[in-house]
Amino acid sequence: MQVNTENRAYDMAYAKRAMMVVVVLPLLVMYTEAMLMPALPTIQKEFAINPNDVSWVLTIYLLVGTVSAAIFGKLGDMYGKKKMFLLALSFYTIGVVLNGFAPDYHWLLVSRGVQGLGMAIFPLAFSLVREEFPPSMVPQVQGMISAMFAVGMVIALPLGAWVTQNYGWRWTYHSAAPFAVLMFFLAWKILRESRYINPGKVDWPGALFLAVAVVPALVAVTRAPNIGWTAGQTLILFGIAVAGFVILTLWERRVENPLMPLPIITSRNPAIVNVGITFAAFGISMMSQANTYIFQMIPPYGFGKTILESGLLMTPMAAVMLVVAPLAGKLMPKVGARPLAVTGALTASAGLVVLAKYVTQLSLWQFVGMITVVGTGITLMNISLINVLVFSVPPRVMGIATGTNSLFRNFGSTWGPAIAGTVMSTYYTLLHIPGVPVTIRIPTSKAYEVLFGVSSAIFLLLALLALAIVEVMKRGRIMEVEESGEKEVTVS
Structure with missing residues (x-):
């Protein structure tokens, strides 16, 4: 059925108010998470813990958040997605508040775990956008959400370094807490409950099997660069994860109301998006770790910039993404999601090839220009993939579809730094810096060549994978998947 007056079924005034909530949300989360990064050495010193222990401040958030997103x-x-959104946001807010008052390391781990429960706000927000916004508006809103991730990172990194240096690491959370409370109030007042409810019995065994499949794998990946990829502990954790995955798959096939309905997750477009977002997150996180070292290592091994200066140098990339993302969302219904996904992946791949080949020869501003090109390509691809997903599944299962997608994204994001750390530990040179009592390892140009080269190959493969997408938009028409089949909507 073709519908030319799609907006009549939606409250446009409400859609614009709700858009402000979901678009500002990434700013809050990236502000909170990115501000933590410069504070980790200070936390380590205050609680007298070793580097492996302090890494769990990041890991516990990711472990809990990966499972909670799907559940x-x-x-x-x-x-109801609003109910669960507010519950997740309340966990996130409580965690942020408690973090700033942590009297010891174990308190901080528990409060970070509580905060990790709130990671589910993003798949639920994506679901609400798809469900409550006019189809023509969805790609633009998704584009703005994606752009705000980059903007939040650029704001928070230098600001976090400044706050930690001048006021202490606890103020990175104290400064974020009022905004988290404000976001909860705005979401409670503005957002409406979702119109699609799919009641049933909760699959608690499935949730347990999911945790067994996910948590050991993420712990193994996180610890492997330090204890070894072939260490007994690493292999045991991977073995438990594989067994958990097999049991989860067998269980979900036979249970009446599965936590992760396999026919939905493994159908063509969702499967392509989930695989694509896993490898994209892997490539992005690996590239980001390389960028951090290049900005901050002393010449000739890098540009010798501070954390504050490094954050400011990423501003051009964030500014371009802030412009490109909503424009891509507006253009997408006309040209299609698949062409934009392919274009974005090829653009990122080409930029990474240049970085792999000429990284040691580029000036500072040439390097900034190239990571901006790569960031633009990644933005195009990510926006395309999330829109392909949300228009390829029925609204009644949108929550689990986007939650599972977040699970795959987190897997890729965890593997990226682990592999990057392993590569930089393989290709290094020893350097003694005056005033530093120990000799430190500095990644060589070969390490960057490998990291950027592998990332380039990944995005090239993603371009080929994107060609297999069944198009959901073309010539101003969006194909929505409804309970009774597809519905064609004309976008004016």
């Missing part, structure tokens, strides 16, 4: 997504489908 809360399913619960949102069953009980």
Whole structure:
């Protein structure tokens, strides 16, 4: 059925108010998370812990958040996405508040775990956007959400370094807490409950099997660069994860109301998006770690910039993404999601080839220009993939579809730094810096060549993978998947 007056079914005034909530949300989360990065050495000193221990401040958030994204997504489908969104946001807010008052290391780990429960806000927000916004508006809103991730990172990194240096690491959380409370209030007042409810019995065994499949794998990947990829502990954790995955798959095939409905997750477009977002997150995080070292290592091994200066040098990339993302969302219904995904992946791949080949020969501003090109390509691809996903599944299972997608994204994001750390530990030179009592390892140009080269190959493969997408938009028409089949919507 073709519908030319799609906006009549939606409250446009409400859509614009709700858009402000979901678009500002990434700013809050990236502000909170990126501000933590410069504070990790200070936390390590205050609590007298070793580097492996302090890494768990990041890891515990990721472990809890990866599982909670899938579970809360399913619960949102069953009980209402606004209810679950507010519950997840309340966990996130409580965690942020408690972090700043942590009297010891174990308190901080527990409060970071509570905060990790709130990671489910993003798949639920993506679901609400798809469900409550006019189809023509969805790509633009998704584009703005993606752009705000980059903007939040650029703001928070230098600001976090400044706050930690002048006021202490606790103020990175104290400064974020009022904004988290404000976001909860705005979401409670503005957002409406989702119109699609899919009640049923909660698949708690499935949630347990999911945790067994996910948590050991993420712990193994996080610890492997330090204890070894072939260490007994690493292999045991991977073995437990594989067993958990097999049990989860067998269980979900036979249970009446599965936590992760396999026919939905493994159908063509969702499967392509999930695989694509995993490898994209892997390539992005690996490239980001290389960028950090190049900015901050002393010449001739890098540009010798501070954390503050490094954050400011990423401003051009964030500014371009802030412009490109909503424009791509507006253009997407006319040209299609698939062409933009392919274009974005090829653009990122080409930029990474240049970085791999000429990284040691580029000036500072040439390097900034190239990472801006890569960032633009990644933005185009990510926006395309999330829109392909949300228009390829029925609204009644949108929560679990986007929650599962977040799970795959986190897997890729975890593997990236682990592999990057292994590569930089393989290709290094020893350097003694005056005033530093120990000799330190500095990644060589070969390490960057490998990291950028592998990332380039990944995005080239993603371009080929994107060619297999079944188009959901073309010539101003968006194909929505409804309970009774597809519905064609004309976008004016």
